Amino acid sequence: MASEKEVKLLDFGVSPFGVRTRIALAEKEVEYEYKEEKNLNLGEKSELLLKSNPVHKKIPVLIHHDKPICESLIIVQYIDEVFPSKTPILPSDPYARALARFWADFVDKKISQYALRVWKLKKGEELEETKKELVENLRTLEAELGEKKYFGGEDFGLVDIAFVPFTSWFYSFQAFGLLSVEDEFPKLAAWGKRCIERKSVAKSLSEPKKLYEFLSARRKVLGVE
Amino acid sequence: MASEKEVKLLDFGVSPFGVRTRIALAEKEVEYEYKEEKNLNLGEKSELLLKSNPVHKKIPVLIHHDKPICESLIIVQYIDEVFPSKTPILPSDPYARALARFWADFVDKKISQYALRVWKLKKGEELEETKKELVENLRTLEAELGEKKYFGGEDFGLVDIAFVPFTSWFYSFQAFGLLSVEDEFPKLAAWGKRCIERKSVAKSLSEPKKLYEFLSARRKVLGVE
Numbered sequence: 001m002a003s004e005k006e007v008k009l010l011d012f013g014v015s016p017f018g019v020r021t022r023i024a025l026a027e028k029e030v031e032y033e034y035k036e037e038k039n040l041n042l043g044e045k046s047e048l049l050l051k052s053n054p055v056h057k058k059i060p061v062l063i064h065h066d067k068p069i070c071e072s073l074i075i076v077q078y079i080d081e082v083f084p085s086k087t088p089i090l091p092s093d094p095y096a097r098a099l100a101r102f103w104a105d106f107v108d109k110k111i112s113q114y115a116l117r118v119w120k121l122k123k124g125e126e127l128e129e130t131k132k133e134l135v136e137n138l139r140t141l142e143a144e145l146g147e148k149k150y151f152g153g154e155d156f157g158l159v160d161i162a163f164v165p166f167t168s169w170f171y172s173f174q175a176f177g178l179l180s181v182e183d184e185f186p187k188l189a190a191w192g193k194r195c196i197e198r199k200s201v202a203k204s205l206s207e208p209k210k211l212y213e214f215l216s217a218r219r220k221v222l223g224v225e
Numbered sequence: 226m227a228s229e230k231e232v233k234l235l236d237f238g239v240s241p242f243g244v245r246t247r248i249a250l251a252e253k254e255v256e257y258e259y260k261e262e263k264n265l266n267l268g269e270k271s272e273l274l275l276k277s278n279p280v281h282k283k284i285p286v287l288i289h290h291d292k293p294i295c296e297s298l299i300i301v302q303y304i305d306e307v308f309p310s311k312t313p314i315l316p317s318d319p320y321a322r323a324l325a326r327f328w329a330d331f332v333d334k335k336i337s338q339y340a341l342r343v344w345k346l347k348k349g350e351e352l353e354e355t356k357k358e359l360v361e362n363l364r365t366l367e368a369e370l371g372e373k374k375y376f377g378g379e380d381f382g383l384v385d386i387a388f389v390p391f392t393s394w395f396y397s398f399q400a401f402g403l404l405s406v407e408d409e410f411p412k413l414a415a416w417g418k419r420c421i422e423r424k425s426v427a428k429s430l431s432e433p434k435k436l437y438e439f440l441s442a443r444r445k446v447l448g449v450e
Contacts, residue, residue, distance in 0.1 A: 055331065055365060069323045071330060081319040094306040095292055101299045106280065140280060 007032035008063040010049050012040045014206050014214055016112070016165030017072035018060040023161050024076040026200035028083040041218075073104050076161055089157055100152055103144060104162040110137040115166050119176055119215055122224055131178060142185045149194065156198060160191075164201055167192035171208035172215050232257035233288040235274050237265045239431050239439055241337070241390030242297035243285040248386050249301040251425035253308040266443075298329050301386055314382055325377055328369060329387040335362040340391050344401055344440055347449055356403060367410045374419065381423060385416075389426055392417035396433035397440050 009025065009032050011018035025032055037049055037059050045057060052061045052068035062069045062078065069078050080089040090097050114134035121127040141163070145151055151159035170181040170192070182189045195201045219225050234250065234257050236243035250257055262274055262284050270282060277286045277293035287294045287303065294303050305314040315322050339359035346352040366388070370376055376384035395406040395417070407414045420426045444450050 064320075067320055069320070069327075071327055074323050074326045074330065077326070078319055078323040081322065094303055095289075095294070097306065098294045098299050098303040101302070102280075102294075102296055105296060105299065 006065055008035055009033070010035050010037060010046070010052060010059050010061040010063070012037045012059050014211055015059060016116075016169075017058075019165035019168075019204050019206065020072045020161050021060045021062060021075045021079070022204035023164070023200050024079040024089060026204055027089060027156075027161075028079055028086045030079070030083055073108065073158070073162060076158060080158075087155070089161065091152060091155070091157065096152065100158040103141075103151055103159040106137075106141070107159070107162040107166075111141065111163065111166065115169055118178055119169075119172060119219065120222055120224060135179065135184070138181070138185055138188065142188050145187055145191055147187075150191070156195070160195055164192065164195045165205065167195070168206040168208050168211050169215075172212045175212055176215075176219075231290055233260055234258070235260050235262060235271070235277060235284050235286040235288070237262045237284050239436055240284060241341075241394070242283075244390035244393075244429050244431065245297045245386050246285045246287060246300045246304070247429035248389070248425050249304040249314060251429055252314060252381075252386075253304055253311045255304070255308055298333065298383075298387060301383060305383075312380075314386065316377060316380070316382065321377065325383040328366075328376055328384040331362075331366070332384070332387040332391075336366065336388065336391065340394055343403055344394075344397060344444065345447055345449060360404065360409070363406070363410055363413065367413050370412055370416055372412075375416070381420070385420055389417065389420045390430065392420070393431040393433050393436050394440075397437045400437055401440075401444075 007025070007030055009018075009021060011021070011034060013036065035046075035048070037046055040059065049059065049061065050057055052063060053059075053070045056070060058070070060070075060072055060075060062075045064078075064082065069075050076089060090100055111134070114130050114137065118127070118130045118134055121130060150156050151163075167181075167188075170189070173179045173181065181192075196205065216225075232250070232255055234243075234246060236246070236259060238261065260271075260273070262271055265284065274284065274286065275282055277288060278284075278295045281295060283295070285295075285297055285300060287300045289303075289307065294300050301314060315325055336359070339355050339362065343352070343355045343359055346355060375381050376388075392406075395414070398404045398406065406417075421430065441450075
């Protein structure tokens with residue numbers, strides 16, 4: 001088990017990308033120092049963040065033995081490789097690994113950007129288009145899940161870690177009148193409930209009502225409501 | 226060595242993403258059946274492509290033992306894992322692997338989209354902004370290369386494979402009066418020349434003058450010149 005000194009995580013509470021790295025660290029039972037970027041919301045970034053991720057200047061950053069690793073899916077794969085003793089996050093079969101990478105990448109390219117934007121938009125064409133893209137891509141993701149327990153089959157893994165942080169946002173999407181995942185994507189909703197039975201997920205996810213309060217306040221600042 | 230029957234590549238000649246997979250297969254000395262998507266330029270896609278990559282409907286697709294793998298960087302990692310006997314494409318150290326993935330991802334997020342768009346734009350603000358982004362990001366990439374032989378150090382690897390296909394485009398960028406990589410980024414230009422000394426790269430890259438003819442014809446269709 002790594003000591004606190006060895007592993008630090010630069011993060012921001014509600015970030016779904018941060019949640020991914022927290023789940024991976026919890027799956028591997030790694031102890032670490034959590035360093036919240038308190039004023040990220042106000043556009044303020046710590047010197048440590050700017051020094052650790054000079055290219056993108058974004059959280060999360062994992063610092064392991066003073067060396068920074070950036071980009072959440074890359075961090076999760078790093079955690080899997082460097083702490084191999086616990087449950088693997090990626091399967092051992094190369095084809096199954098490629099599929100896991102493909103669907104995690106799909107979440108990044110086709111879900112994240114729409115999910116992180118849809119709640120910020122005022123009524124109008126842009127909102128409708130963003131919602132449509134999000135719904136279509138959730139449909140593709142639900143079809144991929146099908147009747148499986150997790151995206152990779154019986155074992156919780158990379159794609160689950162990539163997507164499960166967004167389940168905290170479902171409550172807000174419904175409350176803002178955008179989308180009911182429960183009604184439209186019952187398999188994704190049921191999968192989300194299975195995931196949260198895992199301790200690693202339960203302790204890492206944003207609490208949906210707290211996230212709703214946070215997003216509501218942001219919507220007021222942005223003049224959406 | 227894999228037999229022709231085992232490995233197929235669905236590809237399109239000038240695609241930098243296709244070139245990546247061709248280099249990786251050549252590095253591993255894998256024999257394969259090359260299947261050109263002849264009319265991709267006209268928006269026509271083969272049934273095999275639509276069946277093999279129903280999500281993105283894009284080349285390249287590697288088909289190995291009848292199972293499709295999509296997305297060029299994922300394909301390159303798959304090739305590295307499934308044909309481990311030849312020179313490795315990713316280093317064995319987890320931190321070096323994370324860095325390789327980070328910079329390959331940087332090429333995808335911060336170079337590809339601008340490089341693939343800049344030559345299509347008419348004079349104006351959008352062209353200037355696209356050029357500015359491309360130049361800034363090439364500067365970041367050149368700083369990362371520094372005095373190293375390859376991006377990973379002494380060994381040719383993932384980041385080299387991710388970026389080297391774009392070196393074929395440098396001639397066109399200069400001919401179209403957009404950017405002289407030779408003048409502005411001499412280290413990247415010298416690195417490109419080192420890469421092309423490798424047989425795997427030399428035989429996979431688009432020939433710059435042929436690419437120029439192809440792009441010129443496209444520019445005429447698009448009304449850029």
